[in-house]
Amino acid sequence: MRLPCYVMDRSDANDNETFYGFSTKEYKLHFFSTPSGLRFALTTDRNAPRLTELLKLVYRLYLDEVVKSPLYKPDQPVNTPAFLQKLDALIRGSAFFASPAPVDL
Numbered sequence: 001m002r003l004p005c006y007v008m009d010r011s012d013a014n015d016n017e018t019f020y021g022f023s024t025k026e027y028k029l030h031f032f033s034t035p036s037g038l039r040f041a042l043t044t045d046r047n048a049p050r051l052t053e054l055l056k057l058v059y060r061l062y063l064d065e066v067v068k069s070p071l072y073k074p075d076q077p078v079n080t081p082a083f084l085q086k087l088d089a090l091i092r093g094s095a096f097f098a099s100p101a102p103v104d105l
Contacts, residue, residue: 030044
């Protein structure tokens with residue numbers, strides 16, 4: 001089943017609301033869809049807050065670092081080093097992100 005279909009099946013939203021994600025026993029899925037139909041999804045711990053604003057920042061970063069690049073080719077994997085580095089910094093710098101405690105060996 002495709003994600004948009006699954007979303008509509010699982011959503012409690014009525015026509016005036018927007019679907020942002022759902023939780024399972026093991027994780028939470030956050031979802032953001034742009035007006036052009038581009039979709040961003042992020043899985044997190046179940047206790048994470050709604051991350052729609054973070055996904056909007058990811059979208060803006062994607063526009064700036066990938067789509068505006070002269071090397072951009074639609075429908076190709078995103079492997080732009082600048083985008084990947086900035087994406088990593090954006091996620092790690094988010095309030096919800098917590099590194100796991102180091103493991104003693």
